[in-house]
Amino acid sequence: MTTYDEAAVRPLTLAWVRRQLEAGERIVRTAALHGGITAEMRRLTIGTRDGATRDLVLRSFVDPFYVARAEDSLHREAAALSLLTGAGVPAPELVAVDPAAAQCEYPSLLMTHLAGRTIFDDEGLETRVPLLARQLVAIHALRPAERPRTYVTLTTADTVVVPKGADAAAWAAAINVIRRPAPPYEGRFLHRDFQPGNVLFDLSPRITGVVDWAATSWGPADLDVAHCSTNLALLHGPAWGLRFAEAYEEAGGVLAAAASERLYWQVRDGLACSEEVRSVARPWRAAGRTELTTRAVEQRLDAYVTALMDRAR
Known part of the structure; x- marks a missing residue:
């Protein structure tokens, strides 16, 4: 059963994400990721052909102030993620990028999801x-x-x-x-x-x-x-x-x-x-x-x- 909000991930962006998936895969769930300042972040859970799941992260610039600066920013981030593949630094892997919103409603980048969480507590x-x-x-x-x-x-x-x-x-x-x-x-x-x-x-x-x-x-x-x-x-x-x-x-x-x-x-x-x-x-x-x-x-x-x-x- 699909449990994502169509309004949360916009139709053109959804279609773009689906084109990046493997045959037989589908988006089964989305969840907002909090903590970012410049972009809207969502975790997309992808159902695979064998019944398992994997997660991707969608980064979209929606605020007009940041949209105006998004193309250069996303080009640089995509280049950095490509560079970091196999470099020994635990960074996401680039899946796809649409810096100028040619196919999405807003400039967007799709990457793999990393396990773990941010910690802001004083303890530890x-x-x-x-x-x-x-x-x-x-x-x-x-x-x-x-x-x-x-x-x-x-x-x-x-x-x-x-x-x-x-x-x-x-x-x-x-x-x-x-x-x-x-x-x-x-x-x-x-x-x-x-x-x-x-x-x-x-x-x-x-x-x-x-x-x-x-x-x-x-x-x-x-x-x-x-x-x-x-x-x-x-x-x-x-x-x-x-x-x-x-x-x-x-x-x-x-x-x-x-x-x-x-x-x-x-x-x-x-x-x-x-x-x-x-x-x-x-x-x-x-x-x-x-x-x-x-x-x-x-x-x-x-x-x-x-x-x-x-x-x-």
């Missing part, structure tokens, strides 16, 4: 942080035959949003840090959004998957480390943000040699988050961290930026 964090660090080191060790685009950062000193009641002196000093030119760096393959929301764990815990490769880039390892650090600081407190860089080095990762260069990337990512606190906090609350209101996350961001600047003195 001391075990998960080293696992996150080791996984990121493995990603940075990849040497693709064709490099992805050079990293992009959109935040400027003039676009930073200083939280209400923040430490004005610390934020002014942090903003001055990113007024400087970016330090030189040795390029690495970057996930560019590596953080707990894009990493799946089993009960061991063991990492079973890394998802959302749409922002794959070439740039400094420090930038990926800084991004995960900021997310850990907002989810679990500033001390965990500071701890992640240490865990990355303990796992064999190499960061910028100069403290001032490390600070640049750490501060740049923290300040970038100031512009999107509301959208960052929303999926965390939906996942059960109801105490992480926009205001609570702003306060943690202030504490983290202040801690970074205090350590730099």
